[in-house]
Amino acid sequence: MLERLWARLTGSVLFWDLWLTLFALWFSSSVRLWVDLGYDLTAEHVHVPWPLYPAVALIWGTIFLILRPQRALFTSGMVEALGRLVGAVVLSSASFAGLLYLSFRDISRLQFIYFVLLNLALLLLFHLVVRVVVRMRRQGSEQHRVLVVGDALAGQQLATEFERRAWAGLKVVGYVSDQPHVYSCLPHLGLVDDLPQIVAEQQIHEAIFALPPQQHERVARLSLELLKQPVMLHMLPSVLDLTFARTPVTMIGGIPLISLRESPFTPAQRVLKRMVDLVASGLLLVLLAPLFVVLALLIKLESPGPIFFWQERIGEYGRRFRMIKFRSMYVDAEDRWHEVAHRDEHGRLIHKVSDDPRVTQIGRKLRRTSLDELPQLLNVLRGEMSLVGPRPEVPYIAAEYEPWQWQRFQVPPGITGWWQVNGRSDRTMHLHTKDDLYYIQNYSFWLDLRILLKTLRVVLRGQGAY
The missing domain is CATH 3.40.50.720 (NAD(P)-binding Rossmann-like Domain)
Structure with missing residues (x-):
């Protein structure tokens, strides 16, 4: 119980600690030019080489995971928590200084000092604010x-x-x-x-x-x-x-x-998975913005109605959320669901068919290439979904689940998953539950990476999607 709450809180704090550290590294260049100390340098001399940014993220992330100042923020007294944070920053800075000595020795020593001081000031202020806000909110309506x-x-x-x-x-x-x-x-x-x-x-x-x-x-x-x-x-x-x-x-x-019903992820796995989701979804949303504009125009030109389609889905622990996709059907599709919904020989509900008359022409292409799923990156950014996980189920289908099938909601749902790369829509919803449970029971970072790579191959082939 407490481990899960610790993981959720400390993971979020660690993520923002790393971003503030990278900001301090970037901003140290401007500080070095503004503060009139030492030799006169130009912008070219204080430019931070790009390899240092992932190096700093790795150093600070590793040492912070070992010393765990984020956990002390919630479980220890003020002095001990801030003392552990100062110790983590000092040790990280010393490691970074050693890296600079062995690699980029042209970095200004004053600029390094400004970076460390700025980083320490930002993190101390951030931790103090988090400590106050969390205590206020936890004692209020969010208990x-x-x-x-x-x-x-x-x-x-x-x-x-x-x-x-x-x-x-x-x-x-x-x-x-x-x-x-x-x-x-x-x-x-x-x-x-x-x-x-x-x-x-x-x-x-x-x-x-x-x-x-x-x-x-x-x-x-x-x-x-x-x-x-x-x-x-x-x-x-x-x-x-x-x-x-x-x-x-x-x-x-x-x-x-x-x-009896905790997440199958360890705290470290959950933090790593969330960090990958945040970084990847943020970068993809920026890089794919031009494609979003083109697809939005194509959808709008073909048929009247909104560009995006919002639908209620069931996520982790049965919580409901609104999933976003590019609209691939006509606007009256929800009212025409009975045209395609049918039951198989065992009486189980089937709601997907390959020749769905409610799908638009551009919608078929979007589904074939899975481009209609791209807006779900917003759900990932908001923490409602993950890049990899079980498919988020619609409530009326989940209502017919047998009790054992609800175990698939133990983890965040994903844009892609083990079921999608092993048949996609060619396999019925009642069969993919076993694939989802396989993923949950065998989760690892490398399994996620394997699924993402297989997703690219399946999407390029247009296999099993409609």
């Missing part, structure tokens, strides 16, 4: 609502521990139990079997099972019923559970917690 299932006394103890960790923004709002505890300070919200309904009504983010070992089958049944809701599940384990647990055990104030 994660926690529900305890079972033992009210365990709920009270957890509530006390969460109050001591205000940065996490976790608040126990009550408990559900078949036998309410008369001395509990927490509100009793209902019976255990009513858990799915209570989670939806109370907008619960985290549910913690505190039931005895003999009710594990009940926990399993309720966990399956909750797969359709964006709620994280945890359990207070017994001694036997701790012995055979295959998932990480989090200790909160001496209370062990096993997560």
Whole structure:
């Protein structure tokens, strides 16, 4: 639970730390010209060679991941957190100085000092602002609502521990139990079997099972019923559970917690994946801007209606978001869905056909080349999607999922994925769930890279898309 929150917060802070560091490196050239100290230099002499930018990002990123000043920002006192940040900047700067000595020795020493001082000032200010903002927001309306299932006394103890960790923004709002505890300070919200309904009504983010070992089958049944809701599940384990647990055990104030539905990504994998998504989507949006303009004109000239098509999809943990694509159908396509939707011999809904009459001529070309998917880079930039992952599903199809199929929503959906490079639309939605689960269970950075390379080959062939 806390590891996931740490990863999300520290990953975002690390990303902006690196951008501020690169800005300081770039801006140090102007500072060297403006501050009238040392020898008179021209703009050519203070120009920073481009190889230094990725080198600085690598040095600062590596040392910051080792010393973890971003984590200390949320878990340690002010002095320790800022002290660790200063130490990380000093060690990174020393490593960078060694690199300059071995490579670009013409860089002005004053310019290097200005870069280090500017970098330290920007990061200290940024960390102070983040620390204040996070504490203010976590104590306000953006708290994660926690529900305890079972033992009210365990709920009270957890509530006390969460109050001591205000940065996490976790608040126990009550408990559900078949036998309410008369001395509990927490509100009793209902019976255990009513858990799915209570989670939806109370907008619960985290549910913690505190039931005895003999009710594990009940926990399993309720966990399956909750797969359709964006709620994280945890359990207070017994001694036997701790012995055979295959998932990480989090200790909160001496209370062990096993997560039943945490992301399959490790914190480091999630940070790396998000950084790649941010950098790649940002660069592609800039580079492909002229192509966006051309495609927008072609869509507008062929048929009346908007350039973009927005559709509600289901993303990570069942959260809904609006996915954007170039419009490839006529504007009344949503009202004509019954013209193509049909059921196979097993009664399963099929909503895609190769000769869909609702698709425009330019739309067919966009789909064949997957150019209609390019605006989803905006969804990636906003954190709703990833470059690689399971396809974001439409709600009316997800409504017919069997419980096991909802496991595909454990990770962010992607523009491309294992299913898309192994058949695309030639394979039905009911078969690609197994491909999505394969991706989740075998995730690695290299698998993502392999899928991206295979995507280029599949798109160039126009294989299986309609």
